[in-house]
Amino acid sequence: MLHVHNELLAALADTLDALHPGAGQRAAFEQPKVAAHGDLAITAALQLAKPLGTPPRALAQTLVQRLQDTPAFARWVAALDIAGPGFINLRLKPQAKQQTVREILREGPRWGCQPPRGERVIVEFVSANPTGPLHVGHGRQAALGDAICNLLQTQGWQVHREFYYNDAGAQIDNLTRSVQARARGLKPGDPGWPEAAYNGDYIQDVADAFLARATVQAADRTVTASGDAEDWDGIRDFAVAYLRREQDLDLQAFEVRFDQYYLESSLYSSGRVAQTVQRLIESGHTYEADGALWLRTTTWGDDKDRVMRKSDGSYTYFVPDVAYHVTKWERGFAKAVNIQGTDHHGTIARVRAGLQALGLGIPQGYPDYVLHTMVRVVRGGQEVKISKRAGSYVTLRDLIEWTSKDAVRFFFLSRKPDTEYTFDVDLAIQQNNDNPVYYVQYAHARICSVLAQWGGDEATLADVALDALASAPAQALMLELARWPQVMAAAATDFAPHDVTFYLRELAAAYHRYYDAERILVDDEPTRLARLALVAATAQVLRTGLGLLGVSAPRSM
Secondary structure (H helix, E strand, O other): OHHHHHHHHHHHHHHHHHHOOOHHHHOOOEOOOOHHHOOEEEOHHHHHHHHHOOOHHHHHHHHHHHHHOOHHHHHHEEEEEEEOOOEEEEEEOHHHHHHHHHHHHHHHHHOOOOOOOOOEEEEEOOOOOOOOOOEHHHHHHHHHHHHHHHHHHHOOOEEEEEEEEOOOOHHHHHHHHHHHHHHOOOOOOOOOOOOOOOOOHHHHHHHHHHHOOOEEEOOOOEEEOOOOOOOHHHHHHHHHHHHHHHHHHHHHHOOOOOOEEEEHHHHHHOOHHHHHHHHHHHHOOEEEEOOEEEEOHHHHOOOOOEEEEOOOOOEOOHHHHHHHHHHHHHOOOOEEEEEEEHHHHHHHHHHHHHHHHOOOOOOOOOOEEEEEOOEEEEEOOEEEOOOOOOOOOOEHHHHHHHOOHHHHHHHHOOOOOOOOEEEEHHHHOOOOOOOHHHHHHHHHHHHHHHHHHHOOOHHHHHHOOOOOOOOHHHHHHHHHHHOHHHHHHHHHHOOOOHHHHHHHHHHHHHHHHHHHHOOOOOOOHHHHHHHHHHHHHHHHHHHHHHHHHOOOOOOOO
């Protein structure tokens, strides 16, 4: 029904422009809050009543008369009713809804997607310190980032996926110190164990591999250990490479990929951090106080000015962040999206302020941010807080091993990013309708079972007659299918993959209701083929939606 929707929208826009020049730009259809009221709704009469000086209901009556005279409305709309103070409810003809099935079957997974727009967007996500295994918060971020990238691609964006490695600073020194202590034979609790050391068992694994003079290969480097417990630089390089490889393996198991890994250390070694600081000084937006260099971030809405360079000469952590985002702009990414934990909220204003202070023409509000909360894990009715391997948190690998990649992804994406989320391990492994990912996947598998029983060529269903799809359950399922392009577009615009999970559950429910109401493999061939076309289209949308979330669509369960 996408083509039908577009025809009707164009007719509405032309009609509104004729009534009030420029009003057509805001032409839109809404979903009635009560399904019985109609299939689509128009609120334009309420919006235009004041500028036109006409009562809303009278204006709605004029709109109805003019819309009925348009070819698009005459072809696709069965009735136009005025309700309340001036709402216009549309009831579509069955043929209009049936067009949805034909479009889906002909266009497949590209149905509802937009053509390339010639614009590039960089999405930065996960960006974990290479100091330990990925925890469940990283997993939520990986699922969010991957799904947002997929959604942006459906809207024509050329998407670049980037992982920013924080491989510089105190946390790397702590990692090195921890591995060195293990290499010297110390363990947590022993005299001489470093106070800020990492205590997980994985540190012993790194130390053992280092002492064995192992070779590890990460995404962008290969390092062979010297085996010398006093080789500080060697331990540092090996430990970072070792843990990067571990994170790479976790992300591969989660089926998340990146186009580029950007090293924080490269910002220092290339001189970009120093160059950025010098540019900010020259911009006139910095000042010296208490032996430190400050940036006037309050000029751009921050609650207080921020220190850039401390009295000991070291830079605060937002300075390399500013330098890093300059590289994003210089690499041609007019749009940038950062997916980070809510603990990064305080950095937003200062990073944006730093970019504005540079005077490079970077737009205000660059980059966009998607902030997510951490994840609580419950198993057997009890919260799980510690992984033996990690020492102080549950790892992403733990969660995948306890459940599945599909369950972890779907569950992580089933809530708004900034809402607290509790991952129920026991629910995630249930094979019943209480488990949302099982419920959606089962709908797809159920359709595939019907199509397998039929045994025909699914490609032929795109051209069958659809007149038999006139019942209320069939009409309801087609209306649900017709919402997919708008759901997909809005989820991309709002960085809201949770909207896709909600939609898929509603679509699965609509299919299950249809399946219970009408037998599909009936004797009458035209009816049988029409119903097969409808369920095949449903399977395609379920498959597309699950794919955007990084979740599989099994053909049998």
